[in-house]
Amino acid sequence: MSSAEGLPCASSQTHLVRHFAEQPVELHTDRWSQLWDTDNSDLWDRGKPSPALVDLIEERRDLVSLVGPDGRKKKALVPGCGKGYDVVMLALHGYDVYGLEISSTGVSVARRYAENELANPQAYNWGASRVDCQPGQVEFIQGDFFKRDWEKPGLKFDLIYDYTFLCALHPTMRPQWAARMAELLIPGGQLVCLEFPLYKDPSLPGPPWGLKGVHWNLLAEGGDGIVHPEQNDKEPRPPNAKFTRTLYVKPARSYESGRGTDMLSLYTRTDTQ
């Protein structure tokens, strides 16, 4: 969605929009795999872990603890993990981390990256409040987030991180995205979203699909994630939300591609089922 750390490049976005235009939604996973197989991951790859996520886990340990209450390692999931930068960074902060990718090529690339990076981690994995700890395990899984065949019995997550996964999905998939997030987290588990792109008109085609107001609508209001600005302040939405937003900040550091508009949100799963 942008080339490396640069500003979102209009031609990258046009390329992605064209690649998915008029494709049935059930073929979108194949279309993502094609992009990997034709070496086009630079259309969205940022080249390093998310600085906003690094800062959150290092600086807001009052909200996001690195270990569970019983001292056990916490389990994290990064769906649509791409090359695995955030997977490795979370593991270097002590989490056992699972990276899920639909593309088998993407999984191979991520495994290679993780092997090198864990052996010789770069400074970009830490922020100003560096925490040194025993790294957790890393596992990359090839699978479809919306299917259950990749899940392991009893495996639920303390933390899930979404960056450019929701915006990669067709808007009709949004309610299923929210339902799967609730299903995969333990009660009290945390969903961290680096919300992007917030500058893009939600009525324009994606990916990336504009997400202004979408996370709130899906997670806090239990809506369908299709946000109509004129409806925002009117009827209350049905009380079927499974999440409570516990943090919503403009991160001090994020990718340049967010044009200074990225927001970091933390949603806690507050239903008990």
Ligand SMILES: C[S@@+](CC[C@H](N)C(=O)[O-])C[C@H]1O[C@@H](n2cnc3c(N)ncnc32)[C@H](O)[C@@H]1O
């Ligand atoms: C825009 S890319 C973002 C990748 C990564 N989060 C990053 O920041 O580099 C979206 C990723 O989601 C993957 N993906 C798309 N649909 C998926 C699905 N249903 N299940 C798992 N991964 C999926 C794509 O293959 C692609 O790597």
